[in-house]
Each structure stands twice: as structure tokens, then as C-alpha cells.
Amino acid sequence: EAGVVQSPRYKIIEKKQPVAFWCNPISGHNTLYWYRQNLGQGPELLIRYENEEAVDDSQLPKDRFSAERLKGVDSTLKIQPAELGDSAVYLCASSLEQGVSTDTQYFGPGTRLTVL
Amino acid sequence: EDQVTQSPEALRLQEGESSSLNCSYTVSGLRGLFWYRQDPGKGPEFLFTLYSAGEEKEKERLKATLTKKESFLHITAPKPEDSATYLCAVQTDRGSTLGRLYFGRGTQLTVWP
Structure with missing residues (x-):
């Protein structure tokens, strides 16, 4: 898989x-x-x-x-305009579903962003 | 405020030298405590989930335990391939942040031959 x-x-x-990532x-x-x-x-x-709905975006610098x-399904994260302090690794993770169970989050390899 | 503290920050072990990593947490309403392994340039890889005090889980040379205030990751007879950063994360039962993982800074483990 x-x-x-x-x-x-x-x-x-x-x-x-x-x-964009x-x-x-x-x-x-x-x-x-x-x-x-x-x-x-x-x-x-x-x-x-959760599906198409952003249910927790309180920590996103909007x-x-x-x-x-x-x-x-797929997702895109965009930064515009980028600042020096945005240099970091941006990780995407997914889980089967959220609800009464605590689902394991599986991470991707990440995108390493360097802002000069 | 929810907090997750891992210690030590870095640990060097000789191959075969057993040790433990600590993760202490202060959260209101723990749903689960997670251990991940992260190799350089890669995303975190899931190891264990613990749900309640007294619970233990094992995988190869790793054993995770949980109390009401902390979790330990015991490494028995480590090998060089166990070298990585080990991350601890907690998930709370608060509705507004359901699903959010709060991570510690990790323990960087180096096992030398």
C-alpha cells in the first residue's frame, strides 16, 4: 500500500x-x-x-x-508571500477517520522549504 | 497549557547497551500517547499508541509504557540501525482540538558499534 x-x-x-506544496x-x-x-x-x-472541510485551522497563519x-482527496498548502521565518519542513499526514476512536496518523516524507 | 517534554535531548549508546527515553506530559484529558521514530530527511514513522496508565506495548527491541504523568520508551540491546530521533506526542479529548497531536522536541538517539 x-x-x-x-x-x-x-x-x-x-x-x-x-x-505551494x-x-x-x-x-x-x-x-x-x-x-x-x-x-x-x-x-x-x-x-x-475531515473530507473537504477544514475542522481545525486555528494555528494556520491566515x-x-x-x-x-x-x-x-489531494490537498495543497500555499504560502504567499513567503518570509524568512517560514523555512521549515512541511509535513502532510493522514488517518482513516476521526471520531470516537484515536486514529493513527501516518506521515509523508515532507517538503523542506528554504526561504532566502 | 498542554505540554510534552522529552528527555534526554540526545543519547549516545554503545551497541547492546540498554536504556530508556522519557516523555512527561501535562494535558487535561489524555486520549492517547504516541511514539514515532524519525530518520533524517524523512517523516515520522509510527511506532506505538498507548491509551491508559499501566498499558505496555512491544516491538522488536522497543517497549513503551505509560503512567498518568509520563511514558517511557525502553530500548533493549540497541543496534546501530536504531539510531534516529524518537518523538512523543499526545492527543487530548477536547472537542475543539480533537485529533491534534502535541509533539515533544524528541530525543536524538545514536547507537555506535
């Missing part, structure tokens, strides 16, 4: 430029997450989708970050 797929794996941009979750997983991981830190949640999950 294929895992969570992310692209690109690496991205280098200059500040003020836009950037793409994620394809594990087949059949209804819940999708975007996390940001700074160097030497654990991942921090940016946004959580002035420059946006996300979408059309048709409840």
Missing part, C-alpha cells in the same frame, strides 16, 4: 515569493493534516481536514497561508 505522497521534496525560494494521502483516509516542523522541534499542526482539499 502506498504511503502519503508529498511534492516537491525540496524547495528554495526568495522571500516574498509564493510557494502538494499532498496525496493514503487511499481511503478521510482525515488529512498539515504540520510544520522547525529544526530541532516536533511537528506543529497547521490545519486538519494572512499568508492558505490550504484547500478539493474533492476530499
Whole structure:
């Protein structure tokens, strides 16, 4: 079974430029997450989708970050414009569903963003 | 405020030298505690989920335990391939943040031959 797929794996941009990350979750997983991981830190949640609906986006910096999950499968995370402090690894994860059970989140390999 | 603290930050072991990693947490309403392994340049890889105090789970040389305040990841007779960063995360039962994982900073384990 294929895992969570992310692209690109690496991205280098200059500040003020836009950037987008793409994620394809594990087949059949209804819940999708975007996390940001700074160097030497654990991942921090940016946004959580259940199907097409963003149900937890309280930690997404909405002035420059946006996300979408059309048709409840693939998702795109965008930053516009990028700032130096956005340099980090952006991780996508998916789980079967959220509800009464605690579902395991499976992570993709991440996109390493460097903002110059 | 929910907090997850892992110790030590880094640990160097000789092959075969058993040890334990600690994850202490302060959350209101624990739904689950997760252990992940992360290799350089890769995403976290799921290891275990623990739900209640007293629970234990094992996988090869790893054994995870849970109390009401902390979790331990015991590594028995480690091998160089066990070298990685081990991340602990908790999930709370609060409706507004249901599903959100709160991660610690991780313990970077190095096992040398």
C-alpha cells in the first residue's frame, strides 16, 4: 500500500515569493493534516481536514497561508508571500477517520522549504 | 497549557547497551500517547499508541509504557540501525482540538558499534 505522497521534496525560494506544496494521502483516509516542523522541534499542526472541510485551522497563519482539499482527496498548502521565518519542513499526514476512536496518523516524507 | 517534554535531548549508546527515553506530559484529558521514530530527511514513522496508565506495548527491541504523568520508551540491546530521533506526542479529548497531536522536541538517539 502506498504511503502519503508529498511534492516537491525540496524547495528554495526568495522571500516574498509564493510557494505551494502538494499532498496525496493514503487511499481511503478521510482525515488529512498539515504540520510544520522547525529544526530541532516536533511537528506543529497547521490545519486538519475531515473530507473537504477544514475542522481545525486555528494555528494556520491566515494572512499568508492558505490550504484547500478539493474533492476530499489531494490537498495543497500555499504560502504567499513567503518570509524568512517560514523555512521549515512541511509535513502532510493522514488517518482513516476521526471520531470516537484515536486514529493513527501516518506521515509523508515532507517538503523542506528554504526561504532566502 | 498542554505540554510534552522529552528527555534526554540526545543519547549516545554503545551497541547492546540498554536504556530508556522519557516523555512527561501535562494535558487535561489524555486520549492517547504516541511514539514515532524519525530518520533524517524523512517523516515520522509510527511506532506505538498507548491509551491508559499501566498499558505496555512491544516491538522488536522497543517497549513503551505509560503512567498518568509520563511514558517511557525502553530500548533493549540497541543496534546501530536504531539510531534516529524518537518523538512523543499526545492527543487530548477536547472537542475543539480533537485529533491534534502535541509533539515533544524528541530525543536524538545514536547507537555506535
